[in-house]
Amino acid sequence: MGSIALAAVMTGGHALAGKAGDTLNAAFTKELESVDSYFNSAREGVILQRSIWDGLLYLNQETGEYEGNLATSWEWVDDTTLELKLREGVRFHNGEEFDADDVVYTVNYVADPENGAVVQRNVNWMKEAVKVDKYTVRIVTSGPFPAALEYLSGPVSIYPNEYYAEVGPAGMALKPVGTGPYMVESVEPGKHFVLKKYEGYHDSPKGKATIGTVDIRTIPDVNTQLAELFSGGVDFIWGVPADQAEKLAAMGRFNVVNESTMRIGYLELDAAGRSGDHPITKRAVRQALGHAIDRQAIVDNLLKGASKVVNSACFPTQFGCEQDVTAYDYDPEKAKALLAEAGYPEGFEIDLYAYRNREYAEAMLAYLAEVGITANLKYLQYSALRDLRRSGETQMSFQTWGSYSVNDASAITSEFFKHGAEDFARDDEVKAWLDLADTSVDPAVRKENYSKALKKIADEAYWVPLFSYNSNYVFTQDAEYTPTPDEVVRFFQMRWK
Amino acid sequence: MLAFTLKRLGLAVLVTLTVSLLSFSLLFMSGDPASAIAGENASASDVDAIRALYGFDRPFLVQYGDWLTSALRGDFGQSYYFKMPVSELIADRLSITMLLGVCGISFALLTAVPLGVAAAMRPNTLIDRTALFISVMGQAMPSFWFGLVLIVIFSIRLNWLPPSGSNGWQNFIMPTVVLGYYAMPAIMRLTRAGMLEVLGADYIRTARAKGASEMRVMFKHALRNAVVPVVSLAAVQMGFMLGGSIVVESIFALHGAGYLAWESIARNDLPTVQALILIFSLFYIVFTFLSDLANAWLDPRIRVG
Numbered sequence: 001m002g003s004i005a006l007a008a009v010m011t012g013g014h015a016l017a018g019k020a021g022d023t024l025n026a027a028f029t030k031e032l033e034s035v036d037s038y039f040n041s042a043r044e045g046v047i048l049q050r051s052i053w054d055g056l057l058y059l060n061q062e063t064g065e066y067e068g069n070l071a072t073s074w075e076w077v078d079d080t081t082l083e084l085k086l087r088e089g090v091r092f093h094n095g096e097e098f099d100a101d102d103v104v105y106t107v108n109y110v111a112d113p114e115n116g117a118v119v120q121r122n123v124n125w126m127k128e129a130v131k132v133d134k135y136t137v138r139i140v141t142s143g144p145f146p147a148a149l150e151y152l153s154g155p156v157s158i159y160p161n162e163y164y165a166e167v168g169p170a171g172m173a174l175k176p177v178g179t180g181p182y183m184v185e186s187v188e189p190g191k192h193f194v195l196k197k198y199e200g201y202h203d204s205p206k207g208k209a210t211i212g213t214v215d216i217r218t219i220p221d222v223n224t225q226l227a228e229l230f231s232g233g234v235d236f237i238w239g240v241p242a243d244q245a246e247k248l249a250a251m252g253r254f255n256v257v258n259e260s261t262m263r264i265g266y267l268e269l270d271a272a273g274r275s276g277d278h279p280i281t282k283r284a285v286r287q288a289l290g291h292a293i294d295r296q297a298i299v300d301n302l303l304k305g306a307s308k309v310v311n312s313a314c315f316p317t318q319f320g321c322e323q324d325v326t327a328y329d330y331d332p333e334k335a336k337a338l339l340a341e342a343g344y345p346e347g348f349e350i351d352l353y354a355y356r357n358r359e360y361a362e363a364m365l366a367y368l369a370e371v372g373i374t375a376n377l378k379y380l381q382y383s384a385l386r387d388l389r390r391s392g393e394t395q396m397s398f399q400t401w402g403s404y405s406v407n408d409a410s411a412i413t414s415e416f417f418k419h420g421a422e423d424f425a426r427d428d429e430v431k432a433w434l435d436l437a438d439t440s441v442d443p444a445v446r447k448e449n450y451s452k453a454l455k456k457i458a459d460e461a462y463w464v465p466l467f468s469y470n471s472n473y474v475f476t477q478d479a480e481y482t483p484t485p486d487e488v489v490r491f492f493q494m495r496w497k
Numbered sequence: 498m499l500a501f502t503l504k505r506l507g508l509a510v511l512v513t514l515t516v517s518l519l520s521f522s523l524l525f526m527s528g529d530p531a532s533a534i535a536g537e538n539a540s541a542s543d544v545d546a547i548r549a550l551y552g553f554d555r556p557f558l559v560q561y562g563d564w565l566t567s568a569l570r571g572d573f574g575q576s577y578y579f580k581m582p583v584s585e586l587i588a589d590r591l592s593i594t595m596l597l598g599v600c601g602i603s604f605a606l607l608t609a610v611p612l613g614v615a616a617a618m619r620p621n622t623l624i625d626r627t628a629l630f631i632s633v634m635g636q637a638m639p640s641f642w643f644g645l646v647l648i649v650i651f652s653i654r655l656n657w658l659p660p661s662g663s664n665g666w667q668n669f670i671m672p673t674v675v676l677g678y679y680a681m682p683a684i685m686r687l688t689r690a691g692m693l694e695v696l697g698a699d700y701i702r703t704a705r706a707k708g709a710s711e712m713r714v715m716f717k718h719a720l721r722n723a724v725v726p727v728v729s730l731a732a733v734q735m736g737f738m739l740g741g742s743i744v745v746e747s748i749f750a751l752h753g754a755g756y757l758a759w760e761s762i763a764r765n766d767l768p769t770v771q772a773l774i775l776i777f778s779l780f781y782i783v784f785t786f787l788s789d790l791a792n793a794w795l796d797p798r799i800r801v802g
Contacts, residue, residue: 031752031760033578033579033580034579034580036580039580113546116546116547116550118543119543120542120543120546121543124542169580170580170581173580173581174581188589189579189581189586189589190579190752191750191752217661217662217750218750218752219661219750220747220750220756221747221748221750223645223648223748224648224660224661224748224749224750227645227648227649227652227653227660227661228659228660228661230652230653231652231653231656231659231660233659233660233661233662381763383532383765386532387532390532390541390544420541421541422541
């Protein structure tokens with residue numbers, strides 16, 4: 001043990017930091033569980049995934065169009081079969097050649113639930129992959145799945161078949177090998193990751209990396225991250241709280257950029273009465289909740305930045321996210337009238353569950369109190385709260401959802417309104433529309449049915465959609481980077497000035 | 498001495514077993530681990546798949562029995578979160594915590610004992626009052642605040658020390674001071690009280706009367722007796738430092754075992770939490786055991802009593 005401790009102390013100091021040493025030092029807040037992208041469910045994992053591996057497709061952030069990455073062209077053979085032509089001449093970081101065998105192995109491995117990929121929804125839409133020839137492959141879906149391209153350009157990345165068969169997820173986590181713009185030099189699980197520019201990177205729409213080394217350390221305390229930033233130990237952090245970001249911007253020493261994320265906050269209301277008989281099962285009461293909370297004030301004073309009030313049960317840029325829905329503007333008098341109409345002129349008492357952003361929840365308590373609703377805040381760990389929700393014991397909870405950065409309403413609306421354990425509306429009509437929208441390959445049919453579902457969700461006030469989240473990116477003035485609303489930090493698109 | 502040692506050893510083993518059973522059952526009752534493993538964005542079917550995969554549906558005693566037999570062979574299973582052997586994970590994290598603990602307790606002892614002796618030699622003087630002030634400060638300042646103040650001064654203003662990480666010895670200076678300073682006041686107060694009591698004893702007067710030098714009286718006669726309770730306290734403080742340096746490890750991003758334990762609880766990473774509880778309680782038990790032996794050696798009366 002002593003020798004390990006000594007080794008920990010002796011192994012060299014920091015590499016020459018910053019632009020002079022061509023090394024970008026970045027900080028993660030959370031300890032990432034595994035670098036293997038199919039075996040983590042963290043934002044940090046997505047960020048590393050996009051740098052180390054490639055998908056078959058790429059979503060151009062500016063045009064919103066899909067472009068070929070490891071595939072060069074693709075076409076639907078029928079409703080459940082997508083045929084892709086693969087790029088030739090691509091090599092993995094370990095020298096292994098990329099071809100159809102890699103796609104077939106990766107897809108068949110992760111799509112098999114036995115192998116336990118953590119986020120099943122990212123992979124379980126694929127039934128299997130079949131090799132046609134060395135550079136042609138077919139992906140067969142479990143049913144019609146129009147969002148396939150979105151997933152192929154996002155969470156589904158291609159692994160080297162020979163290497164993955166040999167080392168498995170445990171080996172991939174410690175020594176990741178991909179085709180991406182960065183190769184991994186070292187991994188100390190959870191705490192330290194070093195990426196090196198991959199000189200042999202193919203001609204991908206992602207573009208070649210320009211910064212030579214990206215050195216990422218996990219620093220859990222945001223104050224310590226800021227101290228590192230000030231003392232030059234770290235060049236790039238994100239997720240900086242609004243008040244700190246304002247001060248940093250005022251100093252003028254760093255680039256401070258605010259960008260929206262796809263996460264939205266909402267109140268989940270037990271309209272179906274899963275937790276018993278209570279006031280929230282009445283539609284007028286749910287509508288009153290919508291009118292009682294000044295969402296704009298919460299955005300202006302607490303979230304700030306690029307955050308916006310949302311009215312529909314999805315993130316506005318998502319495909320099918322209908323914006324023309326009933327909006328509940330801040331009107332305490334109307335809220336009181338609606339409560340009186342529902343038979344609660346004196347208000348009532350209820351529990352509000354929450355797991356993050358206590359200050360937002362407390363602001364909502366104050367607004368509810370103004371219209372006579374006494375809400376008691378029950379603040380729990382995420383997993384504990386989810387257990388309660390899944391067993392239908394919560395009447396009202398403050399929830400958020402980031403849709404995995406998937407730019408399609410199926411990643412949020414369908415997740416919560418198709419009679420799953422976290423569906424508190426249990427509306428058959430909404431479910432039927434969503435089923436149709438999720439499985440149709442005709443974009444017009446999809447749009448129409450998402451629209452119907454979202455309009456009814458708003459009319460019935462099954463949720464009170466609140467606001468979209470934002471993130472503050474703070475980095476050295478030596479570097480240039482434009483963050484994107486999908487909250488994926490793309491190290492390969494950063495460059496020195 | 499042998500009978501005494503064996504008796505204490507038997508007791509230590511029983512305490513260890515009790516702790517492991519209690520902690521295992523408490524963790525088992527504390528929530529659905531499958532839900533926590535699945536993570537924040539998992540859907541209902543993800544959670545069900547994980548529950549079956551990890552065998553959480555088996556009876557409690559079967560799971561405990563399995564765990565205990567493997568643990569005796571040094572196999573603590575796979576971390577649910579990191580998907581790697583718990584023993585490897587802990588070996589890495591523990592080395593940092595142990596280094597920090599040893600540095601912290603050394604710092605505490607090296608400052609507290611001399612201060613305590615000095616205060617006892619000149620009770621109710623400026624020296625005594627200064628020592629008291631220093632110790633009250635240590636007790637009153639929260640570690641997270643003290644740590645941040647040190648970072649502001651030595652990392653940001655002076656740029657002498659790195660604020661976080663564990664790459665070199667410089668990384669350990671501020672954490673050592675913060676951790677050690679927290680343990681220092683109690684040790685100092687106990688040294689002072691012990692010295693004051695011993696200095697009034699008859700055998701000190703005898704030692705002085707037979708012409709022993711003041712240094713010899715202080716260190717050979719007085720300190721050896723006064724230090725007996727300090728040894729016990731230092732042992733407990735050491736155990737505390739190894740298990741409870743969570744705040745310090747978090748602020749200075751040291752990724753030690755204390756921080757790992759804290760995070761693993763939130764992640765419901767049962768195998769890791771379980772192994773760490775066992776190891777932390779082993780630390781307490783081993784240190785208490787060693788301090789018992791040390792005290793028995795320092796004070797022969799304890800061996801018979």
